[in-house]
Amino acid sequence: MNTSENYGTIFPKGERAPADYFIGTVWIKNLVPADDTLNTVIANVVFEAGARNNWHTHAGGQILIATAGIGYYQEKGKPIRLMRAGDVVKILPGVLHWHGASRDSEFTHIAINPNIQKGVVEWLDRVSDEEYNSIL
């Protein structure tokens, strides 16, 4: 039986996310690879507690659907927002942001990148502990 704790397991856990763009342990399962017909990349992402990605932008925008645990989402210059299962975040093209797990809970989301003919992702600076802990 699935529970909220193992919902992420409706998908295989996938591969470790690259350390160049992520802090902590993050698992990525690609669900829809890039093509030039659907122009959409979709992945299931599991962040262990404390893990997060670097600051980054998407030229075609992104939609996050939180499915389990408690996560953080932040756009540059704004406070960190909590994300819980069922929350949906729309990220407009070019908006600088990061996302990840909260300090004490794993977090899983589906990440949907449409309009990839405009680009998928541009990675920037790491999210410092000071930035991450600004949730306080």
Place this chain on the structure above:
Amino acid sequence: MNTSENYGTIFPKGERAPADYFIGTVWIKNLVPADDTLNTVIANVVFEAGARNNWHTHAGGQILIATAGIGYYQEKGKPIRLMRAGDVVKILPGVLHWHGASRDSEFTHIAINPNIQKGVVEWLDRVSDEEYNSIL
């Protein structure tokens, strides 16, 4: 606690789907409405056992992510495929198809429509009981 039976409840149940395009009881919760920036519409759809949509096409294509229960998916001229939690179906632009619950189980999927600048959906004929029961 969420279980596989109530996973769909991480989203509100939403509105009854229009009877013109659906047979049986179907609930649609719109997660991302149409816009001209993300060009993507996303909805969570809950089909009660036996319910299905009409034959239809998407000019921009569609991706289905099954999250709970057991469903059916069929493209014109091909056999019905079973869908279970974690299954992902990519539907290319213009491909005639339908989806819905299996006869004895509710079914929930997330429906992602990218490239809506090309169109969202064109509804066609109802799925007859003979077509629906061709899973036998």
